Amino acid sequence: MEAFINMVLLTMMAASVVALVRMRNLFAVVILFSVYSFLMASVLVVLDAPDVAMTEAAVGSGVSTVLFLAALYLTKTEEAQPRHSPLLPMFVAVVVGAALVYGTYDMPPFGAADTPVNTHVGAQYPGRTPAEIDIPNVVSAVLASYRGFDTLGEVLVVFTAAIGVLLLLRRNKRRPGDASEEAGPDRAGMED
Amino acid sequence: MRLDVVLRVVVKLLLPFILVFGFFVQFHGEISPGGGFQAGVIVGAGLILYAIMFGLDLAMRVVSVRAVEKLVCLGVLLYMGTGFAGMLLGGNFLDYNVLSYDPIKGQHLGIILIELGVLFTVAGTMVAIFYAFAGREK
Amino acid sequence: MNGLVSSILEHYNQWVTIFLMVAGLYVVVARGNMVKKLVGLSVFQTSVYLLYISPGKILGGTAPILIDDPNAVYSNPLPHVLILTAIVVGLATIALGLGLVVRINEVYGTVEEDEIFERSDDE
Structure with missing residues (x-):
């Protein structure tokens, strides 16, 4: 059950990031980032980190949203059309992502107690x-x-x-x- | 400006509870989730909420810019002062065991002082940054 | 087929972390608007929180706040400490970045990278 709630929340986070990347109205982007931070705080509660979740809820969806909105008020709220083709950054991102995903196959599974992280000083x-x-x-x-x-x-x-x-x-x-x-x-x- | 009367009343009602919750998180942080970083952000967010709803001038009369800047410095000084107090009493830097007759009591005292320092710095930083942004006009 | 399902279950957290990280990287590199770049940077930062916290989770464990049950399993507290401070530091650095953006807007009248480069070429 824990793992299932975790996966649902993570999927919602990924979806909100996709919307965030595509949007051009910066006001909407900032509000979506606030939603994303709140989802992150929920995930952290599921991952047994209530201290971190409390901080993330107050910082991510509270104070940082206020600061972004203040900066938007002082600048402008619409993003210009980019002049360069996004193909090269997309290529870099996909290659980095593929390399990292390849690396995860050597990582220990989620939630195990006998991993190196969970057996030493922590x-x-x-x-x-x-x-x-x-x-x-x-x-x-x-x-x-x-x-x-x-x-x-x-x-x-x-x-x-x-x-x-x-x-x-x-x-x-x-x-x-x-x-x-x-x-x-x-x-x-x-x-x- | 009169259209936001609901918001104003609700904020006025909520503000004491936000601040009390912030201090609860601070001083109950050894037993339940919480501590200086969380409490600092919550207290800072409460003051920022007040500034947003009632205007920067009123907020600056409650907590002036100079008071906020002094708070930021006071937090760091309190933290480092606790560290040096450990040195003066014969231990290492940030060694709390020597702060009291009993090592466990010393640890408790040290943790409370450290978390207070963190609270001052973090809350002060949040409010100072907000004042800096809000004080600029377009 | 069974292997695929189990590997998805085992690595889903890591894959979503990687996706968020890469999405943040893409926004930082591809977009010219500086506020948007900072949002991308924040997404990258938050993905690091997930990278640290999810290996410390033990399924069936509880939060690292000691209870009276001697058989209780606690999740790893060390990543929590590291990320707790990283969140507040992250906000402070983002605020510094936004301060720089506001000053750039005052001097150049724009926060788009391309337009700023044009201005500097003209001079």
């Missing part, structure tokens, strides 16, 4: 957590304690991205006492 965490950290949610334990340094790196990446976006987009016009908003120092360099 499988030890549920056993070690009660004695060493003593919290029920193993994902939190691994995230914050066993792999705390890793998470520090991720937090720093998020921090850096925030600084990057602020440097690119912020105007200091909302400060009191700063009347000359158009001649701000960050615009002068970009437009000549």
Whole structure:
């Protein structure tokens, strides 16, 4: 039953991506991407990853849709007809896909417990957590304690991205006492 | 603007619950699914929803741009500060065992501090990015 | 025939992952609109979530939140941790890309790659 629900949801995801690739109205593309993200969150629940599903539901179909819509408001919503033939990219995509599908025949089957992924370090965490950290949610334990340094790196990446976006987009016009908003120092360099 | 009265009322009703759910996900994250990343995104999404419905100016009066930027930095400082606290108390970087008299208690304290740092950074980043996009006019 | 059905059942997750990945790659390479390219990039990113999470799933297992049953089988928590952080980082990088797109639109007046190349050739 688990595997069946999983397959149905994955098929729906693939269908929404086909529609997403073909569409030219960017507004529709962004909304379809939101639908796709929500399907992804459902698949992640079926795959026993409620933590990840919660994040994907909030990020994929919530915040990232808002950001895409904001960017569309600032640009335009219709995609131009491409001038190059799509044959070469299609060829590259099909060749890469065929090579990867050929590779899957050596991969272990879905849902097996005795695969290399599930027998080494990942499988030890549920056993070690009660004695060493003593919290029920193993994902939190691994995230914050066993792999705390890793998470520090991720937090720093998020921090850096925030600084990057602020440097690119912020105007200091909302400060009191700063009347000359158009001649701000960050615009002068970009437009000549 | 008056046509969206249903949306406004519903958002006003839902907003406290969204924020409370965000903090529940944060502080119950050791027991049920959740943690700093999820809670940060949910709290950030709640504030963004408020900004969309009631306008950027009102939202910036609730949470100012400077407060958001300080929040982003505060999260990273709290995270790294917890790491260095472990070093000062005689352990390694990000070693929580030495934070308390009991290694297990130390782990719990360390995880709570770390997740708080993640919450601050992620929620602040979401809101800061949204302010940056919404503050530009066409 | 039986072999085909069983191989579909065993590899369906991997094949859909590959399809999503390739579709994202195609959008990034073939389309000139930069917002569409970023949507394609997001599809590629989300396919990686599936690539990591589906090998960690154990059929009949439960989510890695410890329960009182000593015979419980838990799915692998390690991929969950890696992807949990990757989602938020992915959003941050997409936001940075959208910020660049908005600035490009302000300077060139368009977000289509071909038109921008024409502009730069004229100068």
